Amino acid sequence: MPAAFPDPARTATPVEWTVPRGAPGDERTAAVGAPTARLRLDLSYDGTDFRGWAAQPGRRTVQGEVEEALARICRVPLRVSVAGRTDAGVHARGQVCHLDVPHVVLDTLPGRSDRRPVDALVTRLAGVLPSDVVVHVAREVPDDFDARFGALWRRYRYRLSDGPAVHDPLRRDVLRHRRHLDVSAMARASTSLLGEHDFLSFCKPRDGATTIRTLRELRWERPDIGRADEGLVVATVVADAFCHHMVRSLVGALIAVGEGRRGEDWPAEVLAARTREAATRDGRGSAPICPPQGLTLDHVAYPPDEELAARAALARARRG
Incomplete structure (x- = not known):
């Protein structure tokens, strides 16, 4: 995660990030506490070269790669919660995670195209994630959706x-x-x-x-x-x-x-x-x-x- 991004959980006052809208001079500011959309991501990965799912300082993990890719695309720090924290070397074909994205950020993702924001997110993730991680689908879900605790x-x-x-x-x-x-x-x-x-x-x-x-x-x-x-x-x-x-x-x-x-x-x-x-x-x-x-x-x-x-x-x- 780039060090330039503040951590909302440790910030006592609202934090603002400048979010490019795709055109020169066209910018919007997103703040912590702004209305968000909860997204579900369905993903797969080859766990061979990962130290597991959970982010660890100085180690390559699936969570670390996904959150870094999201930060590059959305220009804000985003945290994901996962259905199951797989160990080092364990793979996934049907992993699920969720995250909350400010609407003002989500709206920027299609740029000048007419794609849905969630479809644009999947396409853009494919361009920045390493080859051993694939996000197949992103969809907006109810706020009650919890990838970990909501699973049957x-x-x-x-x-x-x-x-x-x-x-x-x-x-x-x-x-x-x-x-x-x-x-x-x-x-x-x-x-x-x-x-x-x-x-x-x-x-x-x-x-x-x-x-x-x-x-x-x-x-x-x-x-x-x-x-x-x-x-x-x-x-x-x-x-x-x-x-x-x-x-x-x-x-x-x-x-x-x-x-x-x-x-x-x-x-x-x-x-x-x-x-x-x-x-x-x-x-x-x-x-x-x-x-x-x-x-x-x-x-x-x-x-x-x-x-x-x-x-x-x-x-x-x-x-x-």
Whole structure:
């Protein structure tokens, strides 16, 4: 974020920025507190070269690139809130974030064209974002829309190649695994994890926040020839929300089952242990974490507009 932009959150008095209107001498001034439009952005990224989503000083992150691009286009500092903060190396095909843009700024984006401001924003972002981040759609949404707390559920997919015949060096969203996996055993072991549980053994907890989540789906398959991801081992994981490292820990525990190193009852034992102590030979302890590169945030679902406020309030209350 350019240092020349003041931080509204730390400014006691209204801050003004000069916003060019596209023609020489045609300028408008936007101030903190001016009427805003809430925008939803749907985006994808290859997480290989990012240190995760969340902005970090001196490190390349998805949030940092998106906010820097927005600042270049809109000439004001804008902050985005995201549906899920992906870790370093994790990818996204269906990430969602929201931001509030002053109307006076939004109106400048089409310039002399007759495009809608949100369409102009997408086109201009494509011109300044790096090649490993794409904003597909921007749309104006109700003020009650919250990308994080308004979500009904999130779907992740984890992809592994477990043999030379399916290793593809061009796929950066697949973990290359050197041992054959028994997909049927992994699927059977997953059933005991479904439903609402305390997933402390499968996540890195945040101080003061709950580790109770509702796991809606944990499915394993090896797609046949002609289907997407043919020959790979693919996990589909759906929950209302996820704790930090939760998906990677679920996959890590089930890989141990697929390799035959642990029995099919072991993931349930890990769940019941409710501990952050590493698992020992007797099986009691937390789940191992698998590498990030096979993980992709695939989709985030939201309720109808009239239910957005209630959903966000409920999610904030549940997560502390």
